[in-house]
């Protein structure tokens with residue numbers, strides 16, 4: 486083959502990724518090429534006929550091999566986008582998903598329109614990369630957050646993302662198995678608790694795409710029925726919510742009814758409702774402290 490121009494590289498790699506069953510093969514090729522060239526994706530199109538320097542080409546080839554072997558592109562570049570913000574990600578954290586933006590939008594809505602507190606105290610359980618906490622704090626100035634996770638490695642990434650967005654004055658981190666160690670957090674009663682917990686049932690794990698199974702098990706798996714963590718959140722949230730405080734929890738596209746039932750059984754929650762995603766699936770269950 487003659488010279489590898491950016492156009493030829495992108496066309497070849499898109500086909501190769503397509504054969505390797507990657508989702509969005511063209512986008513994956515563009516992200517990796519822009520990454521090794523250190524330029525925005527859009528610049529690839531104005532440099533279509535140029536050839537990359539040899540060191541960038543060999544780094545690109547290496548990353549293409551790894552992506553075709555199902556390593557998530559976000560782990561290869563170390564970056565993901567969520568709520569129009571950029572986050573650092575490593576294999577210690579879940580890659581933020583667009584559906585979680587529904588949870589963030591509901592949280593922002595609560596902070597802006599459903600509470601009169603001058604400062605809204607928010608707990609982000611299962612924070613992972615910290616994307617939910619950072620997205621809320623970047624949109625609402627009058628919030629103070631505790632971002633917590635059981636995983637020390639995840640919290641390290643959350644801490645870096647909080648600093649990257651210069652939010653360390655308003656978001657503190659706390660290592661905790663759900664509510665267990667929250668006594669050590671700066672606050673222990675919250676106007677709003679948000680969570681995107683693990684919710685995959687053990688039996689469904691093998692059906693997940695190979696690249697999703699590269700993400701941490703503890704970010705995905707939630708016992709036999711996928712509701713282990715939701716059950717504990719439903720049972721414990723009442724003790725950590727202020728009067729008329731709000732709980733918002735993301736669920737799998739087919740779990741909202743069962744999570745609603747868990748909230749009803751808790752006895753400490755009222756006004757339970759669900760919020761749909763753009764595809765019409767009930768994605769977030771919302772409740773107020775009874």
Ligand SMILES: C[S@@+](CC[C@H](N)C(=O)[O-])C[C@H]1O[C@@H](n2cnc3c(N)ncnc32)[C@H](O)[C@@H]1O
Pocket residue numbers: 578579580581582585610611612613614615616617633634635636639661662663681682683684703704705714
């Ligand atoms: C689905 S990920 C969500 C990460 C991030 N909030 C997001 O939306 O991208 C779930 C997170 O819950 C954490 N986790 C799992 N079990 C936990 C537990 N018992 N207590 C606290 N965190 C837990 C995992 O470490 C993981 O970071």
